[in-house]
């Protein structure tokens with residue numbers, strides 16, 4: 001929803017389209033500019049206006065910091081924030097981080113999407129010694145899903161720019177196992193609320 005500042009010093013929030021609040025972690029109060037907090041978004045609409053995705057005090061699970069509300073050196077007057085982080089969705093394996101976004105890059109590839117619905121969930125199990133990532137993906141039709149190619153596509157992309165994770169994966173302390181389900185076969189369908197895609201169960 002935001003646009004990167006031309007001077008690469010953060011993101012500008014289009015304040016005529018969206019209202020952005022930054023809350024403390026418990027969502028009790030706003031934080032001051034310059035302090036990190038959770039992004040809560042509300043779509044702004046002109047009277048009679050329409051939108052595809054109306055957000056009202058929507059907790060994004062992202063964190064950011066308001067950098068400035070003054071006119072920017074790039075010329076824009078919109079408030080500027082730091083690039084948001086998805087703190088709740090970053091996990092560490094063997095000291096190496098990855099994020100929900102990394103899992104999604106592995107899942108949502110053009111070749112994979114011939115077989116998958118795009119719904120997935122990932123759970124981490126294990127202890128200090130050994131960690132297992134169990135990735136479940138929903139197939140359009142599990143009878144004719146090319147699971148071997150989906151798995152290879154995932155691993156290639158997921159590990160591509162992560163030499164640390166690739167190392168622990170190849171030495172056997174980080175296992176990645178795959179599970180393919182029929183539509184609505186994932187765990188999150190049984191749980192109310194917004195699905196959590198990457199869950200640390202260690």
Ligand SMILES: [Zn+2]
Nearest residue numbers: 005006072074
């Ligand atoms: Zn700017």
